[in-house]
Amino acid sequence: MDVSELLARYEAGEREFHNCDLIEANLIGANLSGANFSKANLSGAHFSKANLIGVNFSKADLSKAILMGANLMGANLCEADIMEANFSKANLCEANLGGADLIEADLFEANLTGANLIGAKLIGADLTGANFREANLMGADLFEANLSGANLSGANLSGANLTLANLSGANLMGVDLSRVTLMGASIDGANLNNLESIHCE
Numbered sequence: 001m002d003v004s005e006l007l008a009r010y011e012a013g014e015r016e017f018h019n020c021d022l023i024e025a026n027l028i029g030a031n032l033s034g035a036n037f038s039k040a041n042l043s044g045a046h047f048s049k050a051n052l053i054g055v056n057f058s059k060a061d062l063s064k065a066i067l068m069g070a071n072l073m074g075a076n077l078c079e080a081d082i083m084e085a086n087f088s089k090a091n092l093c094e095a096n097l098g099g100a101d102l103i104e105a106d107l108f109e110a111n112l113t114g115a116n117l118i119g120a121k122l123i124g125a126d127l128t129g130a131n132f133r134e135a136n137l138m139g140a141d142l143f144e145a146n147l148s149g150a151n152l153s154g155a156n157l158s159g160a161n162l163t164l165a166n167l168s169g170a171n172l173m174g175v176d177l178s179r180v181t182l183m184g185a186s187i188d189g190a191n192l193n194n195l196e197s198i199h200c201e
Contacts, residue, residue: 003027010035038076058096 003025006017015035024044033053040060048068056076063083071091079099088108098118102125109129117132119139127142129149137152139159147162149169157180164184171191 031051036056038058058078065085086106104124134154136156151171153173168188
């Protein structure tokens with residue numbers, strides 16, 4: 001299936017594109033809200049500024065895909081392969097990224113308010129200025145992630161790994177860091193409210 005066929009079928013009312021193969025597809029600005037792309041191969045696809053509200057990308061391959069400024073509010077990316085994908089300034093509010101592989105992904109200034117990131121792999125990810133307010137990052141691996149200037153207020157970081165992470169200037173108000181691994185992490189200028197529970201060395 002090529003892009004023109006996909007868009008024609010979507011326009012005709014079809015929403016099931018499970019297991020489809022659209023490697024490096026150009027879907028810039030496309031409206032695909034509510035579509036099911038579970039287990040699809042979308043590696044390198046270009047979804048910048050696309051309307052992907054409520055889309056099901058569970059277990060899909062989105063490695064190196066470009067989703068800059070895309071609207072993924074409420075989308076399901078559970079256990080998806082999102083390695084090195086670009087989500088800068090994307091809207092991932094209330095999205096499900098549980099168990100997703102986001103190693104070295106770019107989420108610069110992305111909106112992840114209320115998102116589920118339980119057990120997600122964010123090793124080396126660029127999360128500069130991202131909004132994680134009230135997000136669930138329980139057990140997430142943020143080893144060497146860049147969270148400078150990120151808003152983590154009210155987020156659940158229980159059991160998260162922040163070893164060597166950059167948290168400079170981050171907002172951590174209301175976050176319980178007692179069960180968080182912070183060895184070697186940078187917290188210069190971070191906004192904290194529970195210093196007694198922090199162990200960075």
